[in-house]
Amino acid sequence: MTRRLLATAGAAVVLAAAAVLPDPAWAQANEQFMPVLVYRTGPYAVNGIPFADGYSDYLNMLNERDGGINGVKLVIEECETGYATDRGVECYERLKGKGPTGAALFNPLSTGITYALMDRAPVDKIPVITMGYGRTEAADGSVVPWAFPILGTYWSAADIAMNYISKEVGGVAKLKGKRIALVYHDSPYGKEPIPVLRKLAQDYGFRFDELPVTHPGVEQKATWLQIRQNRPDYVLLWGWGVMNSTSIKEAAAVNFPRERMVGVWWSGAEPDVRPGGDQSKGYKALALHTTGSGATAHEDIRRFVYDRGKGKGKREEIGEVLYNRGMMNAVLATEAIRTAQERYGKKPLTGEQVRWGIENLNITEARIQDLGLVGMMRPVKLSCSDHEGGSRARVHQWDGQKWVILTDWIEANQKMLRPMVEAAAKKYGEEKKITARDCAKTS
Amino acid sequence: MLYREAGQFKASYAADQAIFPIAQDRVLMAILLVVAAVVVPLTATQYLYTAILIPSLILALAAIGLNILTGYCGQVSLGTGGFMAVGAYTAYNLFIRVPELNLLLVLLAAGAMAALVGVIFGIPSLRIKGFYLAVATLAAQFFLDWVFARVPWLYNYSPSGSVGVPDLYVFGFPVITPTQRYLFILAIVALMALVAKNLVRSSVGRAWMAIRDMDIAAEIIGIRPLQTKLSAFAVSSFYAGVSGALWAFLHLKSWEPAAFDINRSFSLLFMIIIGGLGSILGSFIGAAFILLVPIFLNQVPPALGIPLSTATISHLEFMIFGALIIFFLIVEPHGLARLWQIGKEKLRLWPFPH
Numbered sequence: 001m002t003r004r005l006l007a008t009a010g011a012a013v014v015l016a017a018a019a020v021l022p023d024p025a026w027a028q029a030n031e032q033f034m035p036v037l038v039y040r041t042g043p044y045a046v047n048g049i050p051f052a053d054g055y056s057d058y059l060n061m062l063n064e065r066d067g068g069i070n071g072v073k074l075v076i077e078e079c080e081t082g083y084a085t086d087r088g089v090e091c092y093e094r095l096k097g098k099g100p101t102g103a104a105l106f107n108p109l110s111t112g113i114t115y116a117l118m119d120r121a122p123v124d125k126i127p128v129i130t131m132g133y134g135r136t137e138a139a140d141g142s143v144v145p146w147a148f149p150i151l152g153t154y155w156s157a158a159d160i161a162m163n164y165i166s167k168e169v170g171g172v173a174k175l176k177g178k179r180i181a182l183v184y185h186d187s188p189y190g191k192e193p194i195p196v197l198r199k200l201a202q203d204y205g206f207r208f209d210e211l212p213v214t215h216p217g218v219e220q221k222a223t224w225l226q227i228r229q230n231r232p233d234y235v236l237l238w239g240w241g242v243m244n245s246t247s248i249k250e251a252a253a254v255n256f257p258r259e260r261m262v263g264v265w266w267s268g269a270e271p272d273v274r275p276g277g278d279q280s281k282g283y284k285a286l287a288l289h290t291t292g293s294g295a296t297a298h299e300d301i302r303r304f305v306y307d308r309g310k311g312k313g314k315r316e317e318i319g320e321v322l323y324n325r326g327m328m329n330a331v332l333a334t335e336a337i338r339t340a341q342e343r344y345g346k347k348p349l350t351g352e353q354v355r356w357g358i359e360n361l362n363i364t365e366a367r368i369q370d371l372g373l374v375g376m377m378r379p380v381k382l383s384c385s386d387h388e389g390g391s392r393a394r395v396h397q398w399d400g401q402k403w404v405i406l407t408d409w410i411e412a413n414q415k416m417l418r419p420m421v422e423a424a425a426k427k428y429g430e431e432k433k434i435t436a437r438d439c440a441k442t443s
Numbered sequence: 444m445l446y447r448e449a450g451q452f453k454a455s456y457a458a459d460q461a462i463f464p465i466a467q468d469r470v471l472m473a474i475l476l477v478v479a480a481v482v483v484p485l486t487a488t489q490y491l492y493t494a495i496l497i498p499s500l501i502l503a504l505a506a507i508g509l510n511i512l513t514g515y516c517g518q519v520s521l522g523t524g525g526f527m528a529v530g531a532y533t534a535y536n537l538f539i540r541v542p543e544l545n546l547l548l549v550l551l552a553a554g555a556m557a558a559l560v561g562v563i564f565g566i567p568s569l570r571i572k573g574f575y576l577a578v579a580t581l582a583a584q585f586f587l588d589w590v591f592a593r594v595p596w597l598y599n600y601s602p603s604g605s606v607g608v609p610d611l612y613v614f615g616f617p618v619i620t621p622t623q624r625y626l627f628i629l630a631i632v633a634l635m636a637l638v639a640k641n642l643v644r645s646s647v648g649r650a651w652m653a654i655r656d657m658d659i660a661a662e663i664i665g666i667r668p669l670q671t672k673l674s675a676f677a678v679s680s681f682y683a684g685v686s687g688a689l690w691a692f693l694h695l696k697s698w699e700p701a702a703f704d705i706n707r708s709f710s711l712l713f714m715i716i717i718g719g720l721g722s723i724l725g726s727f728i729g730a731a732f733i734l735l736v737p738i739f740l741n742q743v744p745p746a747l748g749i750p751l752s753t754a755t756i757s758h759l760e761f762m763i764f765g766a767l768i769i770f771f772l773i774v775e776p777h778g779l780a781r782l783w784q785i786g787k788e789k790l791r792l793w794p795f796p797h
Contacts, residue, residue: 040754041761049754080741080757085695085702086498090738093494112699115605119696135603186592188603188699195602212592215701424602431539433609 030071032337032348033099034059036078037091037108043216044083044241046271047322051109052078053313054326057301060312062334064304069337070346075099081113083241088113089120096124101348104337105129105358107329111189114147119432121146126351127358129336131329132157132265132288136192140425141359141387142436148358148387150332150380151288155421156391156412157264158193158236160286162200163410164262164395165234176205181227183220183247184238186212193238193264195424196417207232217243224250237263237285244272245280252279259284265393269321273398280398284406287396289328289376291403293319296372297327321403328377335371336361359384378409384439390414446790462640479629484622492621494738499731500625500632501689506714506726507639508682513712514720515643516675517655518568522561522580524707525587526680527687528700529557532597534688535606539599546613550631550688557684558677560587565676569669572658584708591700607697624693631689635682640723642678651675652721717771719778728779737764 036055039048059074068074077098079091088108096103105127108114114134121128128147130138136155138147152160165180166172182197184190194210201208209232211223217239224247227235235256237247244267251258259282263272268285276283293302298318305311306318317323340349340357349357362381368374380389391412396403429436446467453459463469487496509523530553537549544552564583568576591597598606611618618627642648650671653661662668691698710733718729740760744751751759775782789796 038753040752041757045754052753077745078753080753082757085698089695090494093490094742097490111603112605112701115603115607115697115699116695119607187701188605191603215704431609432607 029073029100030348031073031075031099032069032104033095033102034074034076034333035091035095035098035103035106036076037081037088037106037110037113038078039081039083039109041080042082042241043218047241047244047266047269048083048109050269050271050313050317050320050322051326051329053311053317054323054328055107055330056312056326057305057318057323058297058327058330059334060305060310061297061301064308064310065300069334070341072337072341072346072348074334081108081110083110083112085110085112085116089116092117092120096126099348101350102126103351104349104354105333105351107131107333109133111135111192112187115188118144118147124351125355127355129329129333129358131332132325133189135188135428136421137425137428139388139421140385141383142385142439143425143429143434144387145359145437146355148382150358150361150382150387150389151328152265152391152393152412153388153421154189154192154238154264155196155417156388157286157393158196159200159412159417160391160393160410161236161262161264162197162204163413164286164407166204167407169233172204178206178234179209179230179232180206180234180236181209181211181230181232182236182238183211183213183223183227185217185240185243186214189240189266190238193236196420197236199416199420213239213243213247216241218246220246220250224254224256227251227256228254233260235261237261237267239263239267239272244269245275248273248276248280248283252276258282259397262286262395265325268396268398268403269325270403271322278400281400282397284395284397286393287321287403287405288393289324290405291319291321291324291396295374295376297331297376298372300372301327324376328373331371331373331377332358332361332363332380335363335367358382359387361389384437446787446793448791460644462644476633479633480626484626487622487625489621492625495735496625497621497628497694498690499727499734500628501686501694502711502714502734503727503730504632504635504686504689505683505711506718506730507636507723508679508686509711510715510718510720510722510726511639511643511651511682512675512679514715514722514725515648515655516651516672516679517658518565518672518675519573519577520580520679521577521705521708521712522564522583522587523679523683523711524703524705525584526557526561526683527690527707528587528591528703529560529680530554530684530687531691531698531703532591532606533557533684534692535608536597536599538608538692546611546618546692550685553688554681554685557687558681561676561680561683562673565673565680568672568676581705584705588700588704591703603699605697605699608692611692618693628689628693631685635685636723636727639678639682643723647674655721713768715778717768717778719780722778722780724783725778725780728783732779736767740764 038052039045056076059076063074079095081088081091103126107129108117111133114130117128130149132152134149136153138144138149139153166175197208213220213223239247261283263285265286265288273280273283306315336358337354339360340353344353359382364379378392382389392409394405394409395407396405448465451466512518512520533556534549534553537544537552567579598604618624650666653666654671695702714729714733717732719725737760740763744756
């Protein structure tokens with residue numbers, strides 16, 4: 001009895017004591033600390049893994065090829081969030097102070113975690129890049145200085161998707177009387193596009209159905225039965241993880257043509273369509289960038305990272321949609337640090353300095369060439385008030401083997417969206433009691 | 444030797460009824476309070492506050508609530524997450540619609556509203572028991588989740604369904620930095636734990652325990668099941684509501700209904716089972732265990748310098764955590780609080796066991 005008691009009590013004490021161990025001391029090195037929030041487990045891992053691989057591989061490639069950014073080595077540490085907000089916040093708190101200057105920036109890769117970090121980032125002075133996701137209000141940098149939904153918010157995505165559909169039906173006028181359903185992940189992520197779609201439905205006179213799918217999205221029978229009854233002309237898919245492939249299979253089960261499904265750019269990657277096999281043929285989605293691994297940067301990743309046995313993922317997965325997305329995210333992050341280094345010196349930077357770099361990010365056509373990303377991305381330029389940098393996407397279709405680009409770049413209608421964003425940002429500012437910056441005065 | 448009550452005489456009824464009848468316990472408690480209120484704020488890092496202390500205190504409060512209902516009154520509930528959500532959203536709505544209201548009043552109202560909802564969902568407990576009641580409270584959980592995701596007024600027509608609060612003040616004092624938030628939460632949790640401890644020692648608590656042990660016998664000796672069960676639901680939900688409001692306002696700051704989903708209810712239930720059913724102390728230990736062990740396990744391999752991939756670490760975390768739960772349940776089915784109790788018994792005899 002005593003021994004058993006001692007064993008259990010001992011185990012409990014060790015656990016309790018170890019849980020509060022302090023972090024190891026950090027050497028004052030010429031290093032920039034890059035935290036990476038990932039999810040390599042759980043229902044969203046199929047999509048989280050390639051993204052995390054692409055992000056880390058690109059940073060590693062810079063380390064191996066150039067010795068970091070201008071000689072400042074990038075130190076990468078991953079933290080598993082499992083797509084759960086509370087774990088994401090714990091990871092953020094754990095990683096934010098590491099390295100000689102603290103975390104450079106965070107990529108939450110989850111709308112829920114983004115929402116939580118947006119409150120913490122201004123206090124800790126660490127910027128948050130949410131490339132192609134996150135909170136739409138952040139596109140207005142005068143109210144939300146610390147978050148950057150670069151390349152596109154969900155509002156832009158909704159507008160681009162509708163723009164494509166209107167072209168396919170033969171003009172905006174033909175949208176009248178059509179019926180469009182949104183099958184969405186029932187979380188802030190999935191709900192983000194609804195205000196824009198409601199407005200467009202009003203403006204163009206189509207009927208808009210909202211069909212939520214609860215986390216994690218493996219149970220969608222009821223949703224697709226509704227679609228079978230209502231027979232919408234198009235289905236927009238706003239899913240993530242296993243939800244995407246399930247949706248495509250359910251669409252096949254109720255015989256809804258996959259050609260008339262349009263996914264957001266988070267619902268258009270290989271793990272989404274492969275499980276469906278032939279059923280996925282014809283499925284369309286928005287594409288933020290090209291797929292394929294032919295760019296010079298990919299070549300360098302293979303040469304400097306994988307040939308040296310330092311690759312995170314599988315060699316053949318280089319160039320998949322989400323791998324490239326992770327790479328793009330790393331490009332934006334490192335280019336922002338590079339920009340900031342031009343102003344603050346070629347040394348490890350604080351989050352505040354990196355924030356300046358992101359806000360003054362200007363990736364030109366020539367720079368894209370230098371980076372070896374020709375054809376993969378469009379030029380991006382941010383400013384104090386514009387944290388999105390314009391949003392353009394193409395539509396690609398799965399032909400059973402690979403993604404085929406269907407259209408040219410479609411630009412989001414900022415004339416309509418920008419006032420909506422500003423109004424939303426104003427409301428956000430009021431709720432959070434933030435005084436907007438005067439962007440005319442910032443350098 | 445150290446822990447022996449020989450020579451401590453109780454000369455009055457008050458002394459006999461004290462929460463801590465033994466002087467050593469009082470000293471220990473005083474030291475604990477001093478550590479929590481003085482030493483911790485002087486030494487703790489921000490990580491310790493925001494990732495460990497604040498969440499475990501708030502969840503301990505919710506666990507106390509559930510322990511009152513399940514541990515003391517014997518009514519199994521899977522709706523705690525839902526009642527926390529009621530507290531969080533009541534507080535949020537009061538806060539944005541009546542901005543001049545004091546934060547303490549907001550918290551009180553959050554608890555009161557949760558208590559009301561708890562009583563309504565507690566009514567079936569008069570007819571059904573055990574697993575069937577668990578299913579009924581599960582319905583409460585899903586219903587409340589659904590309400591907060593689907594009724595736009597409740598989340599102030601926020602386009603994404605996510606809501607948030609700005610920096611908070613109590614009587615003009617800011618509750619913004621981790622230290623301030625921690626002290627504020629500590630004060631509330633300490634006070635409410637004291638109230639809970641006294642409640643379960645009073646006639647109300649004894650009535651709950653009588654119902655738990657055998658409801659027919661309790662009815663025969665004159666305890667009314669209606670009032671007793673519903674009061675347990677009310678008090679339990681009040682605690683859950685306050686902790687939900689604290690969780691949303693002082694821990695998350697921005698949240699969506701998913702923060703209070705069924706997993707929250709399950710983890711709270713695990714907390715009181717691991718910590719000890721029918722024990723206030725157990726609620727604290729259980730909350731710390733369920734919250735901290737995964738975080739700790741996640742940090743062990745990197746801290747030791749073992750190169751494992753993030754995914755492997757995460758899988759290991761699940762496996763070891765699961766194994767630990769089973770281990771503790773086998774060696775001590777009455778929870779970690781019972782371990783502490785056994786330890787105290789041993790200490791009385793130490794170092795001369797007979």
